[in-house]
Amino acid sequence: MSSIVYLSRIETFSAAHRLHSPSLSDEENEKLYGKCNNPNGHGHNYKVEVIVKGEIDPLTGMVMNLEDLKECIKITVMNVLDHKNLDHDVTYFKDIPSTSENLAVFIWYSIKDYLSEKSYKGILYEIKLYETEKNVVIYRGEKSDD
Numbered sequence: 001m002s003s004i005v006y007l008s009r010i011e012t013f014s015a016a017h018r019l020h021s022p023s024l025s026d027e028e029n030e031k032l033y034g035k036c037n038n039p040n041g042h043g044h045n046y047k048v049e050v051i052v053k054g055e056i057d058p059l060t061g062m063v064m065n066l067e068d069l070k071e072c073i074k075i076t077v078m079n080v081l082d083h084k085n086l087d088h089d090v091t092y093f094k095d096i097p098s099t100s101e102n103l104a105v106f107i108w109y110s111i112k113d114y115l116s117e118k119s120y121k122g123i124l125y126e127i128k129l130y131e132t133e134k135n136v137v138i139y140r141g142e143k144s145d146d
């Protein structure tokens, strides 16, 4: 019987954003998001933890080569999000608010697609995104029924 192990890597990136929903009026946005709706935005030093899950390969002793995970995060997260304005530089956030919840889902699908192309299909287990030291979002690819 093979052991199932969770392997994790953490990276940090800096990005600016403004919480603003295009479906709401300016007044409603200001009321809902408060200081985070500041028209000129604000920034965070985000921390993202990417966790993969799988059997230990008996030949290599690894669930996944960490060099591959490092490269994956560099291409899907760092190159796309680090030192960027999420709302202006990332098309995904053109029409949806750049909350941590939406950002975690964006990162999940970017990493999932990358890993699938690299023969690591189904290995992604969890994205844990720290917007601040106190505000943390977890996404595991789950969807509601509706």
Ligand SMILES: Nc1nc2c(c(=O)[nH]1)N=C([C@H](O)[C@H](O)COP(=O)(O)OP(=O)(O)OP(=O)(O)O)CN2
Residues within 6 Å of the ligand: 019, 036, 098, 099, 100, 101, 131, 132, 133, 134, 135
């Ligand atoms: N559900 C969510 N609520 C909020 C989000 C979010 O992404 N999802 N984001 C924000 C702001 O962007 C930002 O995170 C708020 O920062 P801040 O209040 O400074 O962060 P802290 O809570 O860590 O700081 P305190 O000093 O403890 O207030 C707002 N809401």
Ligand SMILES: [Zn+2]
Residues within 6 Å of the ligand: 017, 036, 042, 043, 044
């Ligand atoms: Zn913010």
